[in-house]
Amino acid sequence: MDKKVLSETLQKVREVNPLVHNITNVVVTNFTANGLLALGASPVMAYAAEEVKEMAQLASSLVLNIGTLNPQTVESMILAGKAANEKEIPVLFDPVGAGATNYRTATARKIMNEVKVSIVRGNAAEIANIVGENWKIKGVDAGDTSGDVVNLAIKAAQILNCVVVITGKDDVITDGTTTFLVSNGHQLLTKVTGAGCLLTSVIGAFAGVEKDLLLASTAALAFYGIAAEKAANITAKHGPGSFQIELINQLAMVTPEEITQLAVYEKLQGAELNV
Amino acid sequence: MDKKVLSETLQKVREVNPLVHNITNVVVTNFTANGLLALGASPVMAYAAEEVKEMAQLASSLVLNIGTLNPQTVESMILAGKAANEKEIPVLFDPVGAGATNYRTATARKIMNEVKVSIVRGNAAEIANIVGENWKIKGVDAGDTSGDVVNLAIKAAQILNCVVVITGKDDVITDGTTTFLVSNGHQLLTKVTGAGCLLTSVIGAFAGVEKDLLLASTAALAFYGIAAEKAANITAKHGPGSFQIELINQLAMVTPEEITQLAVYEKLQGAELNV
Amino acid sequence: MDKKVLSETLQKVREVNPLVHNITNVVVTNFTANGLLALGASPVMAYAAEEVKEMAQLASSLVLNIGTLNPQTVESMILAGKAANEKEIPVLFDPVGAGATNYRTATARKIMNEVKVSIVRGNAAEIANIVGENWKIKGVDAGDTSGDVVNLAIKAAQILNCVVVITGKDDVITDGTTTFLVSNGHQLLTKVTGAGCLLTSVIGAFAGVEKDLLLASTAALAFYGIAAEKAANITAKHGPGSFQIELINQLAMVTPEEITQLAVYEKLQGAELNV
Numbered sequence: 146m147d148k149k150v151l152s153e154t155l156q157k158v159r160e161v162n163p164l165v166h167n168i169t170n171v172v173v174t175n176f177t178a179n180g181l182l183a184l185g186a187s188p189v190m191a192y193a194a195e196e197v198k199e200m201a202q203l204a205s206s207l208v209l210n211i212g213t214l215n216p217q218t219v220e221s222m223i224l225a226g227k228a229a230n231e232k233e234i235p236v237l238f239d240p241v242g243a244g245a246t247n248y249r250t251a252t253a254r255k256i257m258n259e260v261k262v263s264i265v266r267g268n269a270a271e272i273a274n275i276v277g278e279n280w281k282i283k284g285v286d287a288g289d290t291s292g293d294v295v296n297l298a299i300k301a302a303q304i305l306n307c308v309v310v311i312t313g314k315d316d317v318i319t320d321g322t323t324t325f326l327v328s329n330g331h332q333l334l335t336k337v338t339g340a341g342c343l344l345t346s347v348i349g350a351f352a353g354v355e356k357d358l359l360l361a362s363t364a365a366l367a368f369y370g371i372a373a374e375k376a377a378n379i380t381a382k383h384g385p386g387s388f389q390i391e392l393i394n395q396l397a398m399v400t401p402e403e404i405t406q407l408a409v410y411e412k413l414q415g416a417e418l419n420v
Numbered sequence: 421m422d423k424k425v426l427s428e429t430l431q432k433v434r435e436v437n438p439l440v441h442n443i444t445n446v447v448v449t450n451f452t453a454n455g456l457l458a459l460g461a462s463p464v465m466a467y468a469a470e471e472v473k474e475m476a477q478l479a480s481s482l483v484l485n486i487g488t489l490n491p492q493t494v495e496s497m498i499l500a501g502k503a504a505n506e507k508e509i510p511v512l513f514d515p516v517g518a519g520a521t522n523y524r525t526a527t528a529r530k531i532m533n534e535v536k537v538s539i540v541r542g543n544a545a546e547i548a549n550i551v552g553e554n555w556k557i558k559g560v561d562a563g564d565t566s567g568d569v570v571n572l573a574i575k576a577a578q579i580l581n582c583v584v585v586i587t588g589k590d591d592v593i594t595d596g597t598t599t600f601l602v603s604n605g606h607q608l609l610t611k612v613t614g615a616g617c618l619l620t621s622v623i624g625a626f627a628g629v630e631k632d633l634l635l636a637s638t639a640a641l642a643f644y645g646i647a648a649e650k651a652a653n654i655t656a657k658h659g660p661g662s663f664q665i666e667l668i669n670q671l672a673m674v675t676p677e678e679i680t681q682l683a684v685y686e687k688l689q690g691a692e693l694n695v
Numbered sequence: 696m697d698k699k700v701l702s703e704t705l706q707k708v709r710e711v712n713p714l715v716h717n718i719t720n721v722v723v724t725n726f727t728a729n730g731l732l733a734l735g736a737s738p739v740m741a742y743a744a745e746e747v748k749e750m751a752q753l754a755s756s757l758v759l760n761i762g763t764l765n766p767q768t769v770e771s772m773i774l775a776g777k778a779a780n781e782k783e784i785p786v787l788f789d790p791v792g793a794g795a796t797n798y799r800t801a802t803a804r805k806i807m808n809e810v811k812v813s814i815v816r817g818n819a820a821e822i823a824n825i826v827g828e829n830w831k832i833k834g835v836d837a838g839d840t841s842g843d844v845v846n847l848a849i850k851a852a853q854i855l856n857c858v859v860v861i862t863g864k865d866d867v868i869t870d871g872t873t874t875f876l877v878s879n880g881h882q883l884l885t886k887v888t889g890a891g892c893l894l895t896s897v898i899g900a901f902a903g904v905e906k907d908l909l910l911a912s913t914a915a916l917a918f919y920g921i922a923a924e925k926a927a928n929i930t931a932k933h934g935p936g937s938f939q940i941e942l943i944n945q946l947a948m949v950t951p952e953e954i955t956q957l958a959v960y961e962k963l964q965g966a967e968l969n970v
Contacts, residue, residue: 170740171446171721171724171740172724172725172728172740173725174446174447174488175447175448175450175451175613175614175725176725178447178613178614179612179613179660179661179664182611182612182613182660183611183659183660183661188613189517189520190445190446190447190487190488191488191517191521192488192490193488193489193490193491193523195490195491195523196521196522196523196524199521199522199523200520200521203520203521212740213724213740213741213742213743214743215742215743215745215767216743216745217490242739242741245739245750245753246741246746246749246750246753247746247749248743248745248746248749249746336732336733336947337729337732338725338728338729338732338738339725339728383941383944384733384941384943384944384945384946384947384948385729385732385733385943385944385947386729386733386939386940386941386942386943386944386947387940387941387944389661389729389940389943390661390662390664390665390940391659391661391662392661393659393660393661393664394658394659394660394661394662395659396659397611397659397660397661398659446721449721449722449763450722450723450725450726450888450889453722453888453889454887454888454935454936454939457886457887457888457935458886458934458935458936463888464792464795465720465721465722465762465763466763466792466796467763467765468763468764468765468766468798470765470766470798471796471797471798471799474796474797474798475795475796478795478796492765664936665936665937665939665940666933666934666936666937667936668934668935668936668939669933669934669935669936669937670934671934672886672934672935672936673934
């Protein structure tokens with residue numbers, strides 16, 4: 146996977162304008178929609194059980210996010226997910242807060258069981274909580290991507306049988322066999338509500354135009370991280386309000402050429418892994 | 421309708437601070453409320469069946485928007501709409517996504533049937549889907565306002581017996597007899613989520629202080645388009661995040677005098693119409 | 696209460712990063728979460744009856760806001776409130792729009808009856824409507840903090856047996872015995888949707904780290920008012936969109952030292968009160 150192919154994936158998103166159907170939380174809807182629009186995708190939010198099957202089947206990808214889950218919306222997520230599965234439309238899942246309450250953990254597992262998820266993205270704690278409480282992780286809060294987190298990602302991908310993306314200081318992308326590490330990004334992302342939720346939807350946009358999901362995820366993470374780096378360069382001295390707005394600007398402004406110049410990622414060799 | 425009367429309508433909004441009751445979608449609530457506040461109106465969002473009748477009757481206008489509809493909210497919209505009708509408070513309807521799913525199309529038609537709507541605003545595809553699938557439209561996605569769209573608006577106004585506003589590159593406003601075309605606005609509006617939803621609420625603010633609904637709509641569209649033009653002048657090189665914020669600024673900053681100077685609109689003559 | 700102790704309370708918030716559980720309205724969720732993050736707190740929004748008890752008991756404080764109330768969410772608020780009470784976690788209540796509809800007034804009173812609220816924050820009209828319609832207030836809309844509003848606050852604190860914060864041009868904080876007046880703030884706050892809602896959550900963050908609730912509230916109000924003053928200095932000529940973003944910036948930027956320099960508040964003497 147060379148830089149050229151990453152930058153071409155961004156170009157493809159901007160040419161195709163994929164429709165991304167989001168069933169997401171009430172905190173991040175506006176930010177997610179504006180981020181997708183800025184990038185060059187077409188966001189749609191639709192939640193009612195009465196229409197989600199139809200909407201999901203119109204879309205290039207479906208993003209499920211349990212940030213402010215409730216039983217009605219979870220039912221809609223499963224309906225939409227199964228409808229997307231029928232048409233082989235990629236389904237992304239963001240298990241926000243899995244582990245924080247029993248209801249979140251149980252719901253995250255239920256969605257993973259009932260829907261064939263293509264890509265799950267979360268922090269290390271969320272992913273660990275989906276695959277079972279016996280999995281020990283260290284240094285999660287610090288966004289540590291030492292061997293533990295890489296191993297967690299690989300193990301989770303094997304158990305869940307999908308691509309797993311764990312974001313933190315560095316980001317791990319794996320299908321359980323092949324693993325990439327992306328090092329773009331900026332600490333200020335942790336100061337913007339929904340920066341992770343929007344990222345999942347951005348990966349959704351890339352997965353809507355590129356069937357190789359490792360490539361789609363790696364390209365999306367490098368792109369998003371570069372946008373954050375540029376935004377931080379411009380606004381870090383002003384504060385997180387300005388950074389949030391400039392991040393939206395940069396999602397529109399980052400060019401394929403900048404991906405080629407600025408992407409920092411590597412394929413991890415099997416020797417480094419210890420599952 | 422001269423420019424002076426348009427600018428006086430803006431002035432009236434700022435003097436009266438009309439209360440605009442919005443039952444709208446979860447993506448645009450914050451942006452809509454801030455836009456109305458900036459303009460000089462008073463937004464209120466209230467959705468519960470337990471209170472919407474009372475709230476609607478306190479308001480100067482009621483705005484119904486089905487962007488993230490569900491059965492409970494649709495019930496509330498109809499209760500609120502009927503309560504507004506009782507007191508002859510203008511009701512605006514934004515049929516977001518009519519045509520995208522059967523549920524949206526059916527709900528849009530149901531609301532138009534059960535509530536006496538004063539002004540419906542949408543893009544050409546949405547309006548076409550409300551008045552029936554036999555109506556052929558061309559060039560909708562490009563925001564084309566050729567004769568087809570003008571004719572669609574006039575036909576829809578006659579069928580629906582209300583003012584119809586179709587927005588696109590140019591905006592058509594008609595009651596089925598008299599038709600105006602407003603040419604203010606900017607392409608960047610398509611890069612901001614809820615720019616159309618907020619516009620419907622802005623028309624609601626103007627309709628809350630001006631009984632001539634063609635005048636209220638034309639003034640609101642010219643005002644909103646000028647705000648977008650000014651915002652784009654200031655921010656286009658930065659990106660859509662900055663444009664969104666500057667649009668809110670300009671809703672506060674555009675003066676009645678600027679309406680007089682910058683409004684671009686015309687009354688269409690019957691000879692041009694071909695219904 | 697000297698300025699040093701106010702500034703130390705801000706420092707404590709930034710060291711502890713208290714988890715603030717918000718059950719709030721759909722208009723302000725994003726702004727509230729970003730404001731809390733900027734300040735240095737950890738926001739969480741969780742609404743489902745299935746999880747609110749567990750989430751509330753994980754938090755340092757719980758904020759209940761009825762801005763877009765509905766029966767399900769009100770049930771969740773009461774469940775969460777009682778769970779917080781069990782663990783003596785402070786509960787803040789923002790009775791948005793109490794008095795505007797019967798449903799809001801009744802719900803506000805119901806929450807005050809069923810949950811032991813630690814701090815209630817509203818404008819004078821909202822607080823008056825909670826404590827009973829016989830209470831006469833003057834000059835509410837103008838944000839008048841003449842004797843009437845101070846007396847209203849004290850009376851309400853005695854009836855409701857909690858700390859009452861009434862915000863307006865000046866802000867009154869009282870437990871019914873001891874009363875403070877904070878004069879920081881800026882008129883532009885009235886042009887930003889959810890500026891009051893966010894303030895309640897900011898007080899929640901301070902109450903999450905400081906058991907003296909008069910101190911926590913006074914420190915939070917001075918801090919928030921100073922952030923608004925600084926934001927207005929930078930952005931007032933641009934408009935309310937820029938102010939909103941700069942307010943988020945300043946919630947991150949205001950230092951404990953600036954609290955010491957810029958806080959304007961006083962303890963009211965009993966002689967001035969006339970309950």
